[in-house]
Amino acid sequence: MSQKPSFIRGIKKTATWALPDNQVTPEAVFNDRRTIIKALGFGGLGALGASLSPSAQAGLFDVFSDKPKAEFIRRPLDFSRPHAFMLETELTPEDKVTRHNNFYEFGTSKQDPFENAQQFKVEPWTLTLDGLVDKPMTLDFDDLTQLFPLEERTYRLRCVEAWSMVIPWVGFSLAYLLAKVGVKGSATHVAFETLYDPKQMPGQKNRLMGGGIHYPYVEGLTLAEAMNPLSLIAVGLYGKTLPPQNGAPIRLVVPWKYGFKSIKSISRIRLLDREPPTSWNQLAANEYGFYANVNPNVDHPRWSQASERSIGEGGLFSAKRIATQMFNGYGDEVAHLYKGMDLRAFY
């Protein structure tokens, strides 16, 4: 997923699985930077570091520090294991789920979120629900895990970059939250916003590191999509609270849409009477639409969406290629939402 950096603009319709991962994303830029900095040796690093802001320096030194960083502490959660929406596939190992991430607020390479987010503060947290609702409210960290009974939902997450993971989330249907605040009759859409805190999120402070996104990251759903039981508010994965790199303390998971719709670390949810702007659409409207339904028949302008790499034990390059399914395999639950719609025009 990227905004067409010039160095890959020439690559047309190559299946992503045939490309090294770092050509699919702008991360090549950052990996290059690291390689360059490494090649300069310690003295060069010092000289370069001196010209950067203190936090950018801290980030760079973190990357090269051999010191083990204190890992974020996750708490066990109480949850049920209903059989709804189960997939007949193997889970992606937990260390892949938590170390191969897209969370541009913490950097654009897949390892950046794990490396840069361990000190992220999720307590105190506030989630504000407002707009066209009967009872606007602000929830705190404890509310998020205690207001509704939690259940495990194992979903496939299909990134627009043509890889996927199977993740056991813990959470509750977004519909419960919407029922709690009471949706006014005039509402047609739901808008989501990630926390804006450049002090904690280096990608929000530095345009290059943040992949060019205009922060805060925003996403949206139609009200009907938001009310669908599959739309999940996740507060955990693999039985424990979410780690920061996966969107702690609370994120959306919309399994029939490309991963970028599943917005992380949400601080605000608003009910609106119009379609809200969404971050990737603002950045490259021809590549990332508002709907972003997983669809093997509609290619990304720069690569095929017909298949995907399913990330398992071995990692990205040994990942097996599987056919991408319409609506990521969740058509029985959601196809009716798009009846009569031209999914090529509303991609």
Ligand SMILES: Nc1nc2c(c(=O)[nH]1)N[C@H]1C(S)=C(S)[C@@H](COP(=O)(O)O)O[C@H]1N2
């Ligand atoms: N705030 C925010 N949410 C985000 C992103 C991001 O960069 N910022 N990346 C999205 C993309 S492209 C994907 S594929 C998923 C990845 O979720 P995961 O890292 O938990 O697998 O998060 C999505 N949510």
Ligand SMILES: [Mo]
């Ligand atoms: Mo993604």
